[in-house]
Amino acid sequence: MRVIYATSDLNAWIDVAKNMQMLRSWNPIYWITTPHNEKSIHKAFPLTITQGYIDSIRGLYTNINLPINKKVLDEKTLIKYYFYEKTALKMMDRMDPTAYAFNLTERTELYYELLEYWINAVNVLKPNFVVFTESPHAIFQYLLYAVCVENNIKVIRFTPTHIEGLTFLSSSINTIPEYLQEVYKECLENSSTSHYKIANTYLNKNRNSYQEALPYYMQDITQKKSIKKILQNISKLKRFFKNKIFTAYKRGSSHSLNDNNITKLDLLKYKVKGYFFKKNLEKKYNSLVIQVDLTQPYIYVALHYQPEKTTSPEGGVFVDQWLMINMLSVAIPKTWKLYVKEHISQFSEKFYGEQGRNVDFYKKVSALPNVQFVRNDLSSFDLIDNAKAVATVTGTVGLEAVIRSKPVLSFGYAWYRLCHGVLDIKQIEDLEQALRLVEKGYKVEMQKVNAFLYAIEKVSFPTYLNPGNKVGVSFGEEVNIKNLTQCLLKYAHKV
Secondary structure (H helix, E strand, O other): OEEEEEOOOOOHHHHHHHHHHHHHOOEEEEEEEOOOOHHHHHHHOOOOEEEEHHHHHOOOOOOOOOOOOOOOOOHHHHHHOHHHHHHHHHHHHHHOOOOOOOOHHHHHHHHHHHHHHHHHHHHHHOOOEEEEOOOOOOHHHHHHHHHHHHOOOEEEEEEEOOOOOEEEEEOOOOOOOHHHHHHHHHHHHOOOOOOOHHHHHHHHHHOOOHHHHOOHHHHHHHOOOOHHHHHHHHHHHHHHHHOOOOOOOOOOOOOOOOOOOOOHHHHHHHHHHHHHHHHHHHHHHHHHEOOOOOOOOEEEEEOOOOOOOOOOOOOHHHHOHHHHHHHHHHHOOOOOEEEEEOOHHHHOOOOOHHHOOOHHHHHHHHOOOOEEEOOOOOOHHHHHHHOOEEEEOOOHHHHHHHHOOOOEEEOOOOOOOOOOOEEEOOOHHHHHHHHHHHHOOOOOOHHHHHHHHHHHHHHOEEOOOOHHHHHHOOOOHHHHHHHHHHHHHHHHHHO
16 A cells, blocks of 8 residues: 655654554555654655655655656646635645735745645555545645545545544545444444543533633643743743754745745744734734623634634635624624634734734624624633524534533534534525524534544544644553554544
């Protein structure tokens, strides 16, 4: 089997690939690498073609003997990939640290270049399938994914739930694995619940207080500053000056991507500018916040932090959250309100919210007559419990809502969208039908929600997919390698 790996820089993936080569004759023919793992991959698989991600977006490609008469982009091809183009262009926000360095013309040129590269490269490499760490949310990997999907090349995509590391296998972003549907059906018919320890713990947490249910990746953001955090920041600053630069950023409007040597001074400038941009963003948001009445009928809209894979690519066209809010504003009953809450991470010093939001977005949303922004410190569970329904693109708040017996209007391709109580919205007609159900008193049945979490536990393996997820689990590298391998052995042929 000829395999392309598009994985994170977690060293465990090399051991997983070795296991799969030995047990299933999966031979890595091409691997998208980072400076952290390129040498190790070369050592483990000397015949494998490696392509550095940063090099790829700078136009520096590993030679794979592309044909002289290569395929070129024409109208038919561009129409075929039109759905991916919007997501790809928006995904490049991650490469623009100032929001003004990377214009539409430059983004479109890069999109065309990488799409043409992968159409030809896949034709030469002829992979049987491609393995992705998770939903591809960097432009080079995403267009590999697009070409594979459109050419019926099998995609194997690890899907993290962030529930004690539980991870299952999927294929394309917009499909639900048949094996998961079958297991969910079995769990709906089986009354046994006691042996699903992880699922029951998660269900109980999310039916209690918000602080108890707070996901691990949110705990660090919501904690107040302490001596420990200050020391951690000093340690990060030391590593910044010590380590080599690894960034996909475009340097500025006067530089091309091919000539783009970002310096540490550049990065510091971006960080400082981003800090003040987010402070201004937060100030504007807070100026628009209104004291809301939780006793009147409303839909709770929980915004996503952006840029992030949960909207790009998993949100589809609703990567632009304005589309969701505008649809809701038009469709909800006249006496209802939309209560919109910004994700606290959007303003966090730790993240890159300056790349995913601007003041004009808040102005446009607040101008809608039936929309109100709510305070960031207002409990999400209070907003869920008093709402008629919860609207999200793919956020964790949707799963929390159905666990707390509230219907969910899900606009993207959330991993939990198969769950009872999650109403899939893509067209205005979908939304109108869902709102009619909610208005009539649609009830979320707890037994069906529980069964979904049991199904997830049954088909999943506890893993961490990249170094940053390690903090959310209690096991080490050896167990992780074993579980990632077992997940592939058991389910790769089923997706």
